[in-house]
Amino acid sequence: MPPKVKTEHEKQQLKTLIIDAGRELFVTKGVEAVSMREIAKQIGYSATSIYHHFNDKQDLLRSICxxxxxxxxxxxxxxxxxxxxxxxxxxxxxxxxxxxxxxxxxxxxxxxxxxxxxxxxxxxxxxxxxxxxxxxxxxxxxxxxxxxxxxxxxxxxxxxxxxxxxxxxxxxxxxxxxxxxxxxxxxxxxxxxxxxxxxxxxxxxxxxx
Amino acid sequence: MPPKVKTEHEKQQLKTLIIDAGRELFVTKGVEAVSMREIAKQIGYSATSIYHHFNDKQDLLRSICxxxxxxxxxxxxxxxxxxxxxxxxxxxxxxxxxxxxxxxxxxxxxxxxxxxxxxxxxxxxxxxxxxxxxxxxxxxxxxxxxxxxxxxxxxxxxxxxxxxxxxxxxxxxxxxxxxxxxxxxxxxxxxxxxxxxxxxxxxxxxxxx
DNA sequence: AGGATGAGTTAACACCGTTAACTTAACACC
DNA sequence: GGTGTTAAGTTAACGGTGTTAACTCATCCT
CATH class of the missing domain: 1.10.357.10 (Tetracycline Repressor, domain 2)
Structure with missing residues (x-):
């Protein structure tokens, strides 16, 4: 999908999309058993795109918590x-x-x-x-x-x-x-x-x- | 090091050697931060040799506990x-x-x-x-x-x-x-x-x- | 003597988190 | 309206992980 400039709202929306997908996977399979790639696939983005919104996996985890x-x-x-x-x-x-x-x-x-x-x-x-x-x-x-x-x-x-x-x-x-x-x-x-x-x-x- | 047939005692000795090295590393650095290769290096064996004594990392962890x-x-x-x-x-x-x-x-x-x-x-x-x-x-x-x-x-x-x-x-x-x-x-x-x-x-x- | 066993090895696989380099859409400005 | 800048995505790649497979050989058993 080609990139697009997003409003602040859209940006937050994607962030919570990642958070929700991450939580669902973390909660059902355990933190260590879930990869960034898996989370990304769940929401239809590439793995690295998550790093535009969170520093790293720990950061994502902290945001979820x-x-x-x-x-x-x-x-x-x-x-x-x-x-x-x-x-x-x-x-x-x-x-x-x-x-x-x-x-x-x-x-x-x-x-x-x-x-x-x-x-x-x-x-x-x-x-x-x-x-x-x-x-x-x-x-x-x-x-x-x-x-x-x-x-x-x-x-x-x-x-x-x-x-x-x-x-x-x-x-x-x-x-x-x-x-x-x-x-x-x-x-x-x-x-x-x-x-x-x-x-x-x-x-x-x-x-x- | 060339392989050698070991007595039951020697076998157990190596097992506890692995356990002790593993515990030391796990306890100081955290379980996820320690690799099998690191444990093996600590005791001067190759990483895969651990698998002759324990099924996998979980098994080693359980033995330590x-x-x-x-x-x-x-x-x-x-x-x-x-x-x-x-x-x-x-x-x-x-x-x-x-x-x-x-x-x-x-x-x-x-x-x-x-x-x-x-x-x-x-x-x-x-x-x-x-x-x-x-x-x-x-x-x-x-x-x-x-x-x-x-x-x-x-x-x-x-x-x-x-x-x-x-x-x-x-x-x-x-x-x-x-x-x-x-x-x-x-x-x-x-x-x-x-x-x-x-x-x-x-x-x-x-x-x- | 000779095969079986068992404890070690190296090489390799699939996957992981993460970084780098690249693409392209939208905006700011002259 | 062209043009540079930036933001948000992409793919490719790196080094490291747990683990498996295939291979040595020294020792034991018959």
Whole structure:
């Protein structure tokens, strides 16, 4: 196909076309198993054309994750409508786990794969749009619970609390995702049961009696 | 070097030579960044010779993990000497976290990378040597606490409890490992603090008051 | 003595991410 | 309206990857 000068809109459109095709392939076949050529073929372009829109494969991967993080944040935003602080915090945890288990490969890309350090510019961007950031919403919800004095009195670091809740949910989800097919020699209990117990443990461990 | 018929012992020796070189490289540079040729060069053999001892790269990776799992199990075995059940269970958790944080790339290989389904034969082997298995030791420790009636009365599934403890520790460690360099936009609290709080939460959530 | 085996070799294949060099359509400007 | 510049595509190529095939030979078995 002969080249054409594109408007900013068309340019963005192709970029999201690449992102969508890349995500679909990455998510179903795994990052390492998908080649740039394959992604390009999927959208009917040559492989090298992708490099006009992304620096390299890592950059494409990061863009995908960034997009999906925004999607997660937007489902979080819906949950934030709940007014009762504790209830809201619990609902966030459930939404998180639900996302992880229903999009496991997505989740692996986003939270189980280390991405090389972002550029300073990208960090700046993220900070400016932090209201779209899922962690920010979690922290907000935790802060509300804290201000309602519902946490145990000795707990007074909101970041620490939020990160512990995150870690608890992440632990169940990540372990499930990496070990689900493998490690059949362990008598795994049902993942929903494990999530539920983790939830209970977190609440009993963090909230006032 | 001309070929030579080897005794069973020499054969195993070369196998562990490959495993050790492979682990060293994998752990310092990451699995995907290390080629079979590089491993071979390290030990002074040609790349293809590795294929006489392992089916493919995945197989080598699995063998490395299997070896290291045994190593983890042996540090667990030392902890098992503690007699007081609750104390012993806590010590296991700390040993686990200590292992994860002091050998992060090791840990990533073992618990954060999905390995394709083991062959039936390998599963059999693992089951037979389950006393060397780290999870088995955790489960044993949890069972002892359970039998001492120290868990909350409504908790009566030992596997579920063990897996929840595992998930909690794993969550903190895994999140730390994947997010340590990246995600500088989050105000991470100290990882030791996070571990400590997770520990406290797990105990308060699981044990009788 | 002589064939079978097994542990090593080199050569080669198909594919990968990425770069370089090229083509051509659209725009900016005199 | 010609003309240079730029943007967005292309094909060709490079070096590297996991892996397989074909080949040596030293050793063992009979």
């Amino acid at each position: 960034h997009t999906d993080l925004a999607a997660l944040a937007s489902t979080f935003a819906a949950v934030m409508q709940i007014t009762e602080p504790v209830e809201r915090m619990i609902a966030l945890g459930k939404a998180y786990a639900n996302f992880a288990l229903s999009h496991p490969n997505h989740y692996r890309l986003m939270f189980m794969t280390p991405h090389p350090a972002d550029t300073a510019q990208e960090i700046q961007t993220k900070q400016n749009y932090s209201e779209q950031d899922a962690y920010f919403l979690l922290k907000t919800a935790v802060t509300a619970v804290y201000e309602a004095k519902r946490f145990k009195p000795e707990l007074n670091d909101v970041n620490l609390i939020a990160q512990t809740i995150w870690a608890g949910m992440h632990g169940v989800c990540a372990l499930h995702i990496t070990m689900a097919q493998d490690a059949s020699w362990i008598e795994w209990s049902d993942v929903q049961q494990r999530l539920q117990l983790m939830h209970m443990v977190l609440m009993r461990g963090l909230l006032r009696d | 299997h070896t290291d799992l045994a190593a983890l199990a042996s540090t667990f075995a030392a902890v098992m000497q503690i007699t007081e059940p609750v104390e012993r269970m806590i010590a296991l958790g700390k040993a686990y976290a200590n292992f994860a944080l002091s050998h992060p790339n090791h840990y990533r290989l073992m618990f954060m990378t999905p390995h394709p389904a083991d062959t039936a034969q390998e599963i059999q082997t693992k089951q037979n040597y389950s006393e060397q298995d780290a999870y088995f030791l955790l489960k044993t420790a949890v069972t002892a606490v359970y039998e001492a009636k120290r868990f909350k009365p409504e908790l009566n599934d030992v596997n579920l409890i063990a897996q929840t403890i595992w998930a909690g520790m794993h969550g903190v460690c895994a999140l730390h490992i994947t997010m340590a360099q990246d995600a500088s936009w989050i105000e991470w609290s100290d990882v030791q603090q996070r571990l400590q709080l997770m520990h406290m939460v797990l105990m308060r959530g699981l044990l009788r008051d």
